[in-house]
Amino acid sequence: MTPFVELDRVTMTYGGPDAGTPAVADASLTIGRGEFVAVVGPSGCGKSSLLKIVSGLMPTDSGTARVDGETVSGPLTMVGMAFQNATLLPWRTTLENVLLPLEVSRAHRRSFRRKRAEHEAAARSLLKTVGLDGYEDHAPHELSGGMQQRASLCRALIHSPDLLLLDEPFAALDAFTREELWGVLQDLWRERQFTVILVTHDLREAVYLADRVYVVSKRPGRIVYERPVPLPRPRTLESTFEQDFVDLVHRLRDHIGEVRAA
Amino acid sequence: MTTRLKLAPWIATIGLFVFWELVCRLFSIPEFVLPAPSQAMAALIEFWPAIWQNAFYTFWVTMVGFAMAVVFGLVLGLVTGASALVYSAIYPLLVGFNSIPKVAIVPVLVVWFGIGTIPAVLTAFTISFFPIVVNVATGLATLEPELRDVLRSLGARKVDILLKVGLPRSMPYFFASLKVAITLAFVGTVISETVAGNAGMGHLMLSASSSFRVPLVFAGLLVIAVMGVGMYAIFALAERRFVGWAFRGADAA
Structure with missing residues (x-):
């Protein structure tokens, strides 16, 4: 190994x-x-x-x-990171929170606007995997603690970290x-x-x-x-x-x- | 419950005026000492053209000074909030400047710019920018360490962190400070008009009191208060509209 x-x-x-x-x-x-x-x-x-x-x-x-x-x-x-505190941004919807890493990361920020539809589809499917389909457009405070943590995991994984x-x-x-x-x-x-x-x-x-x-x-x-x-x-x-x-x-x-x- | 909450301010205000009216009548207080609200209202109607003209002048002078304070306060708040170095460098200066009674600056402004509009605008500006700076800087400084780690590990640029996280996070603080700043701006304008003005509510009230027209002075005070409450309400609405996310739970409770 x-x-x-x-x-x-x-x-x-x-x-x-x-x-x-x-x-x-x-x-x-x-x-x-x-x-x-x-x-x-x-x-x-x-x-x-x-x-x-x-x-x-x-x-x-x-x-x-x-x-x-x-x-x-x-x-x-x-790397992707998630903590005890979900640290979602309260003014962004769940979907927008998950997309944040792609907006700011060195690898993706230049092409973010161009590939927005593609990224959104990826974020939606990731949210679906963790059982958050239907909550994409909800604000974080409308989610329970467990749901926030699911969203936080999605944010940690959206840029496919190793x-x-x-x-x-x-x-x-x-x-x-x-x-x-x-x-x-x-x-x-x-x-x-x-x-x-x-x-x-x-x-x-x-x-x-x-x-x-x-x-x-x-x-x-x-x-x-x-x-x-x-x-x-x-x-x-x-x-x-x-x-x-x-x-x-x-x-x-x-x-x-x-x-x-x- | 909600109707009671909505009615409460009206009842309290009307109650205060009724109490004031009763005290004046009961103790037969002379109108040159404390005019009753009815006498102030009579003066308001009698001198309406002059009051309206001066109130309008005071209003736009205040708005110009306030607008300058918003722009300057936002920029300075962002700079001080984003850089620990700038923060520690200029914070004592800001606090020191804010401790100076603005009434003491007016004569200096008059020496520089002459009597009239400019000193009034600048007094409104100098008195109202401080809360904006402090609030915006505080809002920027409240970034959670975990989130900062996430952003750093993504290779996020400082400007991205500032625009996408810092600025939105400081907006509730910003709007809260606007409500304070707008009322202070009225104070600044009226101070300047009183000390060195040839127009505006401050000037009007000074002339009125020097000729013992105390009901007119009180009519002026009421008009200023109404303008302040009106602008406060507008910014409170804007706050709800733009940073409603910061009030989660407040509506549900």
Whole structure:
């Protein structure tokens, strides 16, 4: 397997190397193309910082981050991002929100007007995949939290990024909506085959979605454990009650417990 | 509920005038101290041609000064909101300038431009641009960090971020500031007309009070207040029309 994302002994401190405790210390990980990886750990452990390093939004103090064979030295344009907060623009309709990346991205902004019909069709079909057909012209505040998060996923994917970075995207949702969106995300990923790094503190979410789970220690964040998830796909809510699934979650829970106590 | 909300301002206003009228009559307050609303209305009718002429003058002077404030305030607000350097450089200057009582500037303006329209326009302008600058700059500065990350990773240009995200986001703040600024602009115009004018409501009221026509002074005050409320209402409507998205839930509640 050729690595698509590679962190090699990366250390990063907000504000530069001399600014105190690093957010990430000596972290190494390797992610294959098309792989779905989850990063779990206690809150404040620097999980989100890993995403900032991979996306090139934060420079490292030492060590290197490589994506698609190239060393990361500035913001990468091949990534899509979604967060706990959907951050949709309230004055734009759902469809217009999904189109935003195409309007401003370096690769598409010149041809946006010319190809608008084409882009709109793509956005509509993407919205349909996540079950938002019929809501294209609604304002974000007319959507429920789960629907906003679906739209946010569409915005992250509209420019067909190779790498999707998710920072606790479902953390603010109720349990039922969250589990529903696991299915939505899994379907999108199986259909479009992008690489995913999902940061979460929900262990069931990590096991449901990921091919592999990394456990990060308390700050400064170190990667202390790595665990493949060999469960068959597609996974369903039924799978979450099976013994293999439950065992895996337990194993991870034990590791998190150790990390928190340490 | 909605009808009660709509009626409330009318009832409160009429109630105030009735109370005022009653107090004046009950205590037989002389009209050169505090004229009753009925006396002010009588003066309004009696001197209508003069009032109308001066009110119209004050109105357009205010509008010119206000329009300058909108353009200048929007531009300066965008510049200060978009650049942390400019913000920290000129913010103390702006606050300092805004702390100066504008009535103190009028004589200087008169020295520069002579008595008349220009000092009035400039006073309306100087008094009303500050809230616009501050609000637009604040609106620009409220970009969520996550969204900034999304835009940066897309390679978005600063100008695109400003036009597609910053500017629309600051529009509710902008419209809110217009409502404040328009009423301040009237204050500025009338100050200048009172201190150094040969026309307008300020000038009219000054002449009226120097000849003890206090009901006429109050008629003038009422006219200014009505103009202020009218313009405020227009901008409140424009706000609903253009940035209705910022009022989500307010209608539903």
